[in-house]
Amino acid sequence: MFPFFIHYISEFTYFGIFFVLLLCGLGLPLPEDIIIFTSGYLSYLGTIEPITAIFVNLIGILIGDLIIYGIGYYYGEQIFKFHFLKKIATDERLKKSKRFFDTHGKKAIFFGRFLMGLRAPLFLVAGITKFPFKIFFLMDLVAAVISVPILFSLSFYFGSHIEYALDILSSLQKIFFFIGFIIFFYIFWKGFKLIKQKNTK
Template sequence: MELLIEFFSSYGYFAVFFVLLICGFGVPIPEDITLVSGGVISGLGYTNVHWMLVVSMIGVLVGDSTMYWLGRIYGEKILKFPLIRKIATPERFATVQDRFEKEGWKLLFVARFLPGLRAVVYLVSGITRKVTFTRFVLVDFFAAIISVPIWVYLGDFGAKNLDWLHAQIQKGQMVIWVILIIGGIFVFWKWKKSRKAKSVDSPTQNTDNQP
């Protein structure tokens, strides 16, 4: 985080936007740390925190949208590109594609909180064309508006106490994972319940159809 703070302090909004853009491409730079670092330089007086939030939201949405359009324009041919091939491995791509067929826009929303799969999900959404770009942006915006302000304002608030800030980041990441796990368990429970209900109804329907 210290390296990002130093870089952002020198180049301001442009640097934050650039790093968030390449984060959207799946480059292994933690997006939450990038956002917090942007908030930190605001807290240190280099930028305005409210404008930093606007720049951060635009950087996040443009980066995510780029992955969507790469998938939509090139289709599965994009998977042959060296950089994309490292991000979207065949196994990861197959897993995300299968989940996307079942979950659609719900997976898009959750993907914002899944650093390892985020770029692949956005790529798949473009390749499958099951989600229009308008819906993609709306879902991505509503997911981003939950997390982005939290990280930026947290960085601004703790700019002068980085040890405290590191501790809060870890707590925040833990809370996000707990919420995702609970949500995953709930979705799995609903799926099992729905499947069980269908299996109970099926024999009845077969009996009714008999002559």
């Protein structure tokens, strides 16, 4: 996958970075980490300019996240009128989701940014439950500002040892996913436990 994206980004440069990250934000099953990583490596090679590349990565990620949030916000529960979603998104579950975001929304958005596969549905539900836009954007921005420079710098500064950098990336992905999943699961469990306690009173 890495050689493919080297060729792709070399060919389409900043537009290519932006376009793929936008699709990743909309739920395309591609690891956005590898796009950021490849951008760093190509900056090391001098193919693209580092500061511009980091900026384009951030913008692509954030706009993709905002689109999926906006779809949820503006279309709301109408999304769940599709037959295959009706049984999953019951009224009771939507109410619980709303309470969950009211209680733990900030943490869920922040850590959700690091969880590939859960990110898109989480941000969609954030929009559906009308989680405040300003808070959503702030938490997503903070998480992106942390993750993007780290991944970019890894391949930029270790460009001469790219295989070693790829091994580090693979390890970081596993660590981030494991830690993020544990934290997210804990937040999710605590939130629904609190909701259950309120319902029994």
